[in-house]
Amino acid sequence: MDEFLILSLPPMVIASLAALACALPGNFLLLSRRAMLGDAMSHVVLPGIVVAFLLTGSGNGWVMGAGALCAAGLSALLIEFVTRRARMEPGAAMAVVFTAMFALGVVLLEMTGTSGIHLDVEHALYGNLETLIWLPGPPPELARLALIAAGLALALRMVWRPLVLATFDPVFAQTMGIPVAWLRAGLTAATALAAVAAFQAVGSILTISMLICPAAAARLLTTRLPVQVAVSLGFAVASAVLGYVLAGYAPLWLGLPYTVSASGMIATVSGLMLVGAALTASHRARARL
Amino acid sequence: MSQIPLDVRDLTLRYGDVLALDGATARFPKASMTAIVGPNGAGKSSFLKSVLGLEAASGEVRAFGGPVADAMARIAYVPQRAAVDWSFPVRVIDVVLMGCYRQTGLLGRIDRRFQAQAMACLARVGMQDFARRQIGALSGGQQQRVFLARALAQGAELYLLDEPFAGVDAATEAAIINVLKGLQAEGATVIAVHHDLSTVAGYFDRVLLLNRHTIAEGPVAEIFTRDALARAYGPSLMLAAE
Ligand SMILES: Nc1ncnc2c1ncn2[C@@H]1O[C@H](COP(=O)(O)OP(=O)(O)OP(=O)(O)O)[C@@H](O)[C@H]1O
Ligand SMILES: [Mg+2]
Numbered sequence: 001m002d003e004f005l006i007l008s009l010p011p012m013v014i015a016s017l018a019a020l021a022c023a024l025p026g027n028f029l030l031l032s033r034r035a036m037l038g039d040a041m042s043h044v045v046l047p048g049i050v051v052a053f054l055l056t057g058s059g060n061g062w063v064m065g066a067g068a069l070c071a072a073g074l075s076a077l078l079i080e081f082v083t084r085r086a087r088m089e090p091g092a093a094m095a096v097v098f099t100a101m102f103a104l105g106v107v108l109l110e111m112t113g114t115s116g117i118h119l120d121v122e123h124a125l126y127g128n129l130e131t132l133i134w135l136p137g138p139p140p141e142l143a144r145l146a147l148i149a150a151g152l153a154l155a156l157r158m159v160w161r162p163l164v165l166a167t168f169d170p171v172f173a174q175t176m177g178i179p180v181a182w183l184r185a186g187l188t189a190a191t192a193l194a195a196v197a198a199f200q201a202v203g204s205i206l207t208i209s210m211l212i213c214p215a216a217a218a219r220l221l222t223t224r225l226p227v228q229v230a231v232s233l234g235f236a237v238a239s240a241v242l243g244y245v246l247a248g249y250a251p252l253w254l255g256l257p258y259t260v261s262a263s264g265m266i267a268t269v270s271g272l273m274l275v276g277a278a279l280t281a282s283h284r285a286r287a288r289l
Numbered sequence: 290m291s292q293i294p295l296d297v298r299d300l301t302l303r304y305g306d307v308l309a310l311d312g313a314t315a316r317f318p319k320a321s322m323t324a325i326v327g328p329n330g331a332g333k334s335s336f337l338k339s340v341l342g343l344e345a346a347s348g349e350v351r352a353f354g355g356p357v358a359d360a361m362a363r364i365a366y367v368p369q370r371a372a373v374d375w376s377f378p379v380r381v382i383d384v385v386l387m388g389c390y391r392q393t394g395l396l397g398r399i400d401r402r403f404q405a406q407a408m409a410c411l412a413r414v415g416m417q418d419f420a421r422r423q424i425g426a427l428s429g430g431q432q433q434r435v436f437l438a439r440a441l442a443q444g445a446e447l448y449l450l451d452e453p454f455a456g457v458d459a460a461t462e463a464a465i466i467n468v469l470k471g472l473q474a475e476g477a478t479v480i481a482v483h484h485d486l487s488t489v490a491g492y493f494d495r496v497l498l499l500n501r502h503t504i505a506e507g508p509v510a511e512i513f514t515r516d517a518l519a520r521a522y523g524p525s526l527m528l529a530a531e
Pocket of ligand 1: 304305307308309327328329331332333335
């Protein structure tokens with residue numbers, strides 16, 4: 001098989017699927033001013049994975065994913081608890097919970113020597129996208145992410161109308177018999193699912209960027225929600241592909257002897273897209289005056 | 290069988306230490322138009338929210354002969370200030386279409402019929418020219434009218450409006466009162482919190498004077514008296530009027 005198909009295509013597709021899975025809940029996190037939740041979810045994954053590994057001794061992706069989801073669920077409850085009991089604003093409560101849980105994960109990692117299998121702190125931050133090659137079959141992350149991205153897209157399509165209503169005007173939604181609290185919890189769960197799936201492939205830094213950047217960039221360019229979501233998905237795939245290609249080839253083109261981290265480059269590209277969108281939006285606003 | 294659209298008994302609501310409602314009681318007959326009148330902080334907004342179950346009040350509320358929760362499809366509510374994110378990416382027409390949610394359901398197609406219905410509701414409040422604007426790109430009074438249009442799109446039989454005339458100009462106020470009287474003529478029941486005592490008699494046929502509890506309720510001619518107003522607002526209002 002062609003070298004590109006074996007070495008480059010699988011990671012590129014995986015990064016794109018992760019970006020798509022994240023952008024879907026990301027749009028609604030942003031609209032409900034809960035962007036910080038994406039940050040929280042992608043950090044609490046670490047202790048979940050470590051504990052799952054310690055308990056089962058298995059490095060299987062599904063087992064670790066389950067552990068991560070448990071940690072995400074636990075942290076969502078903790079965030080609610082801290083918000084209510086300590087009367088903290090939700091953003092602060094999320095920050096407190098996720099930094100504490102991430103730190104716990106790091107300590108557990110170092111104390112227990114689980115770092116033997118690809119579970120060290122660097123991988124937690126940057127993932128291991130480059131190693132997800134066709135060897136000899138597709139890497140398990142591929143099917144997992146495809147399944148989760150498709151599932152999230154389908155779920156979003158199903159609850160689109162009530163979710164938009166509940167996000168825009170919760171009081172009105174309640175009078176229309178829409179289960180606002182359940183939708184909110186569902187969005188938290190979707191975020192956790194996307195974050196866990198993406199984390200295993202691309203690490204926590206890129207997960208955060210994938211949850212928020214494409215949606216934030218798209219939001220600046222349109223006043224229609226369906227358009228915003230569509231544009232954000234386009235940005236998601238574009239930043240994954242472009243970032244991956246740039247990471248692999250840009251140093252070569254520049255004559256440098258090394259390549260750079262694909263995750264880092266993808267996050268950088270989506271950050272640059274956000275800047276580009278902001279400049280376009282402010283330019284347009286000025287043109288309108 | 291003609292069931293009374295709204296029957297409220299002994300509604301009591303506390304926010305922490307604040308007793309917002311203290312046994313408020315009222316009946317709203319079919320096709321009536323009632324003004325809820327009382328000073329700031331009298332519990333008028335709390336009354337509407339409690340009726341809708343948006344606040345956990347004690348007491349008994351029956352709508353169309355049953356629990357309110359079973360009658361929500363027949364009730365439309367426009368809050369005093371919509372607690373929405375004005376920068377949200379929706380257009381005016383999208384907001385009005387939200388009122389059709391019970392008909393379109395989860396996945397039903399929003400076809401020409403619903404579009405036309407939403408446009409007609411916008412036209413009734415004089416906002417048809419703004420259909421494609423983003424909701425935040427409107428003045429406060431215009432936003433208020435869009436939310437009234439959304440309530441109209443619900444096709445309800447009981448309308449609860451919290452200060453529908455706050456911040457709207459005289460021409461719009463006249464247009465809105467025409468819309469409300471049209472609803473009444475179609476058999477709908479309208480309940481609106483209203484602050485302008487000088488227009489109560491012209492706009493409404495019934496009054497609920499509220500100050501934590503019911504001071505008086507009934508037809509405007511019987512209830513809207515100097516004595517009852519003094520009990521609702523305290524004697525200072527009477528001094529100001531004289
Ligand atoms: N969320 C809340 N938390 C605590 N107290 C509240 C809350 N909402 C209202 N109150 C208090 O309850 C009382 C009734 O408030 P409400 O908003 O029902 O008054 P209102 O009659 O609608 O007044 P206005 O004419 O100013 O709209 C007031 O004393 C108010 O301070
Ligand atoms: Mg009020």
